[in-house]
Amino acid sequence: MSSTITTTIAATNGVKVKVDDLPTVRPTAILHRTPWRPPVAVSAQGVYVTLEDGRTIIDGVGGAAVACIGNGHPVVLKALKEQVDKVSYVYNMQLSNEPAEELAQILIDSGKGAFELCGFAAGGSEAMEGVLKLARQYFYEVGQPKRTNFISRQLSYHGNCVATLSLSGNPARRVPYEDILIHEGYHKVSPAYAKRFQKPEETEEQYVERLRQELEDKFLELGPDTVIGFVAETVVGATTGACPAPKGYFKAMKSVCKKYGALFILDEVMSGMGRMGTMHAWESFGDGEAPDMQAVAKGLGGGYASIGAILVNKQIADGIRDKNGFWKHGHTYQAHPLACAASVAVQKVIASENLLENGRVTGEYLASLLRQRLQSPNALAAPYTFDVRGGGSFWAVEFDFTGPDARKVDLRGGKFAMIVQARCLDEGLVIMGMTGGANLEGTVGDHCIFAPAYNVTKEEVEKIVDIFVDSVESVLTESFV
Secondary structure: OOOHHHHHHHHHOOOOOOHHHOOOOOOOOOOOOOOOOOOOEEEEEEOEEEEOOOOEEEEOOHHHHOOOOOEOOHHHHHHHHHHHHHOOOOOOOOOOOHHHHHHHHHHHHHOOOOOOEEEEEOOHHHHHHHHHHHHHHHHHHOOOOOOOEEEEEOOOOOOOOHHHHHHOOOHHHHHHHHHHOOOOOEEEEOOOOHHHHOOOOOOHHHHHHHHHHHHHHHHHHHOHHHEEEEEEEOEEOOOOOOEEOOOOHHHHHHHHHHHOOOEEEEEEOOOOOOOOOOOOHHHHOOOOOOOOEEEEOHHHHOOOOOOEEEEEOHHHHHHHHOOOOOOOOOOOOOOOHHHHHHHHHHHHHHHHOOHHHHHHHHHHHHHHHHHHHHHOOOOOOHHHEEEEEEEOOEEEEEEOOOOHHHHHEOOOOOOHHHHHHHHHHHHOEEOEEEEOOOOOOOOOOEEEEEOOOOOOOHHHHHHHHHHHHHHHHHHHHHHEO
8 A cells, every 4th residue: 555545544444554654744733533634625616625735636425425515606605705794693592693594494394394493503413412302301391201211223323422422323433432421211223224134034024014113112111101202314324324224114113103102303414405315314215204303414504514403393392382482402603693694505505506306316327337337247346345325415335345255355454445435535536434334233344435515417426436446446456365
């Protein structure tokens, strides 16, 4: 591995390299989330980012499925500049602001009757934290204080706060904090991951029924009148890689919640706001089961501002309004005028430029190219390409090195997805490489995620696939024994 980025990432994954092989970078005062100092971006336009070394790279994953209309859109820049001249900040417990009011109405209207009220946060983890607290507040207000339990799924992720990480079923992210996570009140059931966990003798309907029964059994174990709600990512994001649930799954899960008076809660921080080709990810499934509560974030502001939101139906809204009357939760930057102004502009761009349709078309094109280049019988990567899955502008490739051809590959202790991510960056492409989503322990599995801007072109999709496949094949070729 001659490139500096690949060498550094490989070194952090157990590959023995000489110290002299590691890159020399100027010092940083940032406590980074990586063992290396990431390349510094100095400018960006659309899906292209220019680095301080002069290279221009293409962002195939929107940062973390965030930059849904790319960088530098003139409509959003204009809205931000105008809002700075009007009101840059007010505290939402003292004053509301025009863009916040407008954005809330846009979000409520987008649900087509599913939602009644909207609350704001400064990001996805904050939004999910707000969901947990408002769900509990609702039952407290309506006289059901015994409801203290949440049920979520293994191989899930709901945020990096202590409470949201306690709710999550992502083993790798939980490990360092296990002793300080909250265990009482947080319970897990199986993931809806048919490709890995559906039994060979099961039909899809039987698999869904097994999961429905497991959820009901968990309700009965805990006491049905103690459960606040069932929480799930509509499409699982980074943990298992753009993994949709089987047909009929959400209808079945919601039926259990409804039977016992609990809330059906969806986390659409990553998959919502157009990422699946519909404004809300639950709309992309045939059953179209709207949640009682929902969190959104990334695609809401498109990366132009830090923002998240929670959406609640009329039942919850009435439960709060008829009792205490307000949300007993908040943060300093909630409903920030600049963030809301940027988000209003992003949502108007998505609507006016018909970007949901473009995302669906280019997303299917991306998937077809990935399948053609990776899964065709003569493809070098075919024996190791386990799945290509997703929808809209949200796709992932899962690789598997447990089959009979695995002995031909020696990654020298490294993680394939991470090495491929690094190689892609060397070659001018940003993707998201993740590991550990192929078993419940989170110890095996490699997948690479794509979440380009909704306004990406077919030519840019071709460039993304070309670089990615070339990177996968070069890493494989270097690893063959």
